Amino acid sequence: MSPDTPASRGSWFRWSTFFAVLGPGLVVMLADTDVGSVITAAQSGAQWGYKLLLLQFLLIPVLYLVQELTVRLGIFTGKGHGELIRETFGASWAYLSVVGLSAACTGALLTEFSGVAGVSHLYGLPRIVGVGLAAAVLLVVVWTGSYRRVERVALAMGLFEVVFFGIAWASHPSLHALMMGLTQVPFERPDYMVLVAANIGAVIMPWMVFYQQSAVADKGLKPGQYREARLDTAIGAIITQLIMGAVLVATAATIGHRNPEASLNTVHQLSQAFIPFLGIGWGRVIFSVGILGASMVASIVVSLAGAWGWGEVTGFKHSLEHQPREAPWFYAIYSMIVVAGAVTVVSVPNLVVMDIAVEVMNAFLLPLVLGFLVALAVRALPREHRISGGYFWLIAAVATLTATLGVYGGIISIPGW
Numbered sequence: 001m002s003p004d005t006p007a008s009r010g011s012w013f014r015w016s017t018f019f020a021v022l023g024p025g026l027v028v029m030l031a032d033t034d035v036g037s038v039i040t041a042a043q044s045g046a047q048w049g050y051k052l053l054l055l056q057f058l059l060i061p062v063l064y065l066v067q068e069l070t071v072r073l074g075i076f077t078g079k080g081h082g083e084l085i086r087e088t089f090g091a092s093w094a095y096l097s098v099v100g101l102s103a104a105c106t107g108a109l110l111t112e113f114s115g116v117a118g119v120s121h122l123y124g125l126p127r128i129v130g131v132g133l134a135a136a137v138l139l140v141v142v143w144t145g146s147y148r149r150v151e152r153v154a155l156a157m158g159l160f161e162v163v164f165f166g167i168a169w170a171s172h173p174s175l176h177a178l179m180m181g182l183t184q185v186p187f188e189r190p191d192y193m194v195l196v197a198a199n200i201g202a203v204i205m206p207w208m209v210f211y212q213q214s215a216v217a218d219k220g221l222k223p224g225q226y227r228e229a230r231l232d233t234a235i236g237a238i239i240t241q242l243i244m245g246a247v248l249v250a251t252a253a254t255i256g257h258r259n260p261e262a263s264l265n266t267v268h269q270l271s272q273a274f275i276p277f278l279g280i281g282w283g284r285v286i287f288s289v290g291i292l293g294a295s296m297v298a299s300i301v302v303s304l305a306g307a308w309g310w311g312e313v314t315g316f317k318h319s320l321e322h323q324p325r326e327a328p329w330f331y332a333i334y335s336m337i338v339v340a341g342a343v344t345v346v347s348v349p350n351l352v353v354m355d356i357a358v359e360v361m362n363a364f365l366l367p368l369v370l371g372f373l374v375a376l377a378v379r380a381l382p383r384e385h386r387i388s389g390g391y392f393w394l395i396a397a398v399a400t401l402t403a404t405l406g407v408y409g410g411i412i413s414i415p416g417w
Contacts, residue, residue, distance in 0.1 A: 014228075021228040023151045024074075024215035025067065027301060028208050029236030030158030032063070033243045034108070034298035035115030035267060035291065037202045038164075041244045043264050044195050045251030046273075050173075050181025052195060053252075056245040059203050064237040065398050066204050066370070067212055069377045069387070071229045074216030076385045081213040082312030085372055088380045091313075097372060098309040100365045102337070104206040105306035107361050108298065109341025110348075115295040117345055118267025119288045128346045135342035138299055142334055147218050147320040154300045160293025161243050163286050168246035170278060173253035181252070194409070199244075201406035206362060206369040207305040214308035218319050250274070267291055299338070307334035366406040370399040 044052040070081070077084055082101075086094035113131050120130030141153050186192045212233075221229055254277040255262050262273040275283040304320075310333045311318020317327035324331045374395060377387045387395055 017225060018228040018231060021221060021225045022232050023148075023155065024212050024219060024221075025071065025229065025233030026236040026239070027151060027154045027158060027297065028067065028212045028215070029063070029233070029240040030155070030161060030294075031211075031298040031301035032203070032205065032208060033161055033240045034112060034205075034294050036108075036111045037244060038115075038247055038291070038294055039264060039267070039270060040195070040198050040202050041247035042251045042255075042270050042274075044199060045248035045253075046255040046260055046262060046264055048181075048192060048195065049252045049256050050178045050249070051184050051186065051192070052199060053178070053245055053248055054182045054185070055196060055199055056241050056248060059200065060237050060241045062200075062398055062402060063203050063241065064234050065395060066373070066402065067208065067233050067237065068230055069373050069395070070209055070213040071216055071226070071233055072385060073373075073376055073381065074213040075221050075223055075226050075229060076381055078217055080217050080308055080312040080318075081210045081372075081376075082309040084213075084312075084376055084380050086313055088376060089372075093372075094313045097368065098313045100368055101206060101210055101309045102306050104362055104365050105302040105309075105337055106340055106344075108205065108207060108302040109337065110344055112295040112299045112302070113341050113345040115267045115291050118271065119291055119295075121268050122271055122284055122288060131342050131345050134296065134299065135338050137296070138303060138338050139335060141300065142304070142320070143324055143331060145320070147215075150300065150304075150320055151215075151219075154297050157293050157300070158297035160289050161297075163290040163293075164243050164246040164250065167278065167286060167290070168250040168253075171250040171253035173249050177252075178249070197405045197409035200402060201363055201366070201409035204366065204370070204402050204406070205302075206365045207302045209369050209373055210309050211301045211305035214305065214312065214318075218308070218321070299341075303334050303337045306337045307331070360411070363406045363409055363411070367403040370403050374399050 041056070073079075073081070073084060079087070082094055082098050085097050113134065116130045116134045117127035120127050142150055145153070216229065251264075251274070255264070255273045259273065262269070264270050264273060271284070271287055275287055277283070278286060307330050308318050310316075311327075311330050314329075316329040318330045319327065322330070374387075377395070378392065379386075381387075
């Protein structure tokens with residue numbers, strides 16, 4: 001077909017629209033595969049081989065169904081999550097939601113910066129060096145860039161996570177053992193169910209909901225781009241769960257095969273158990289690249305989610321299209337979240353206890369966040385785009401299951417429970 005025919009021009013226009021829209025969904029999904037999620041996947045593979053691999057694939061539609069609501073809300077209202085809560089349910093509920101968001105964002109940064117600290121330790125550097133550099137990069141990227149520039153930087157950082165596919169390939173997993181693991185689901189084992197809950201709880205983070213809706217609004221996506229924005233989210237959901245699967249496969253084929261009792265609570269412990277199978281030289285570099293990519297893209301997302309949330313609830317200017325002098329409070333909130341996370345990680349010696357506390361906090365915030373999300377999809381959208389009927393009950397069931405298992409996973413992660 002000639003490139004000048006109407007049909008070919010229409011096809012090109014759709015692809016050009018998709019690439020223009022691409023970003024919010026993919027970025028937030030890459031951030032979902034953060035340091036805490038990588039450690040959860042690694043623990044799953046080390047302790048249970050391939051028996052939790054099928055779960056990673058089953059979570060793809062769960063992740064998509066929840067995050068698609070943020071796309072729908074952002075495109076058809078043009079407003080961020082916090083602003084929509086304030087307009088629909090009042091200022092008190094809006095402030096409650098953003099206070100919870102702030103705690104989740106600061107806590108998430110502790111996990112991400114602890115990953116950076118773990119990489120610093122690999123190279124014999126004090127944690128203050130690695131964490132300080134990471135915080136400086138985060139501040140410079142946002143203070144000097146527009147939304148599209150920040151999005152491109154976040155995508156570039158997040159795509160470093162694809163090295164986990166190479167790590168999985170290099171681990172030489174047994175195809176027979178992998179296929180057998182897909183068919184073995186020991187639901188009767190409590191310790192297995194603990195990791196089932198942990199994986200489900202790690203799928204939806206409270207800050208993901210705020211970030212994607214605000215990003216869609218800040219990017220200025222319109223109703224005519226809804227289809228492409230949903231595709232962006234679907235592709236992101238597939239990629240992030242494939243990355244989780246790759247981490248699980250790699251650990252199942254190496255640590256799980258040789259030392260299933262290995263402690264994998266921190267990046268440093270994971271590196272000590274993992275790198276010998278990859279080779280000390282290149283193995284350390286490849287592992288570090290993957291962890292840093294996961295840490296940095298998640299750090300950008302959680303920090304912006306917090307700044308957007310406060311801007312939407314209070315009404316101060318909150319767009320990356322504004323210069324710092326035009327939106328001082330937005331950039332100040334962003335900076336405070338980054339600095340607070342960095343200082344805490346540098347100051348607190350026991351990062352394992354801190355990471356567990358963050359996991360528990362996020363778990364208890366899920367019912368509130370998902371409850372607001374579903375309620376907004378019913379009440380705040382134009383009538384023709386509201387969820388209803390069988391689709392409403394499907395979304396409600398997915399949100400309830402995710403929140404319940406997330407809370408369960410948070411409770412059982414408390415030491416001594």
